[in-house]
Amino acid sequence: MQTLSTRELVIDIPGRADGYPLDLAIKSGQVWGVLGPNGAGKTTLLHTLAGLRSPRAGALFLNDVPTAKLKRRALSQQLGLVFQDRQDGFPATVLETALIGRHPWLAPWQMEGADDLAMAERSLEALDVLHLKNRLVSTLSGGERQRVAIATLMTQSPHTWLLDEPTNHLDLHHQVAVMKLLTDRAAAGNAIFMCLHDLNLAARWCDHILLMYPNGETCWGPAEKMLVPNALERLYNQQLATVEVDGAPFFVPKRV
Numbered sequence: 001m002q003t004l005s006t007r008e009l010v011i012d013i014p015g016r017a018d019g020y021p022l023d024l025a026i027k028s029g030q031v032w033g034v035l036g037p038n039g040a041g042k043t044t045l046l047h048t049l050a051g052l053r054s055p056r057a058g059a060l061f062l063n064d065v066p067t068a069k070l071k072r073r074a075l076s077q078q079l080g081l082v083f084q085d086r087q088d089g090f091p092a093t094v095l096e097t098a099l100i101g102r103h104p105w106l107a108p109w110q111m112e113g114a115d116d117l118a119m120a121e122r123s124l125e126a127l128d129v130l131h132l133k134n135r136l137v138s139t140l141s142g143g144e145r146q147r148v149a150i151a152t153l154m155t156q157s158p159h160t161w162l163l164d165e166p167t168n169h170l171d172l173h174h175q176v177a178v179m180k181l182l183t184d185r186a187a188a189g190n191a192i193f194m195c196l197h198d199l200n201l202a203a204r205w206c207d208h209i210l211l212m213y214p215n216g217e218t219c220w221g222p223a224e225k226m227l228v229p230n231a232l233e234r235l236y237n238q239q240l241a242t243v244e245v246d247g248a249p250f251f252v253p254k255r256v
């Protein structure tokens, strides 16, 4: 069992009051969905958890060890992040991009070996982009790029997967395929923590939910306690109708 936890964490959003400090424990087997309107701080939180931004206050721990004490490489073996919209730094093929995921596991100047290549190809296949392996990423569609980014995280194979809107750009079939892959990873022992704009994907696939309000207020807990119409209507400033489908709530925005 591994846990990424935050103690009294306040993310640093310029010009915003501190809000409610976060005491999260993101554990093996859990699938977290982070919900909130534009600008609530979801991406800032994800980047703070990944160590890319400093918190305003509080600290992060990996199995009770402060992440600030871990070397970048050790951290990258445990934590990985899929960005919301990644800009390509230099021209690379799909396979070369997926292989970047192996870098935290290789010594400096060590070339990727047959096992690394097999892992990258397995991940590309799982995300349905293996047939594109020799294409330049810059030539891919938005949804294909998104699937390559997730395949790169899968190739990295960290314990905790942080994902910023992983279903962005994906068609319905691939949205469901990605959510199934993520919940399968959690069942295999990984921890999944993702920002989502689709309330219904969260309701169907996530077992834990963090609600982030624009004023810095937050609340979190088991999905069934968090996904209640009143809280969600206040979160999005949008009236909702709720129906039940396959035992999960399904939220429909009411007409304005």
Ligand SMILES: Nc1ncnc2c1ncn2[C@@H]1O[C@H](COP(=O)(O)OP(=O)(O)OP(=O)(O)O)[C@@H](O)[C@H]1O
Binding pocket: 013, 014, 036, 037, 038, 039, 040, 041, 042, 043, 044, 045
């Ligand atoms: N470097 C910065 N300087 C000033 N403000 C910033 C900076 N980075 C982020 N912000 C502000 O912090 C707030 C939170 O941004 P963040 O990207 O975390 O929101 P989000 O919840 O992920 O939004 P979205 O749903 O639109 O992706 C926004 O109001 C944003 O404009």
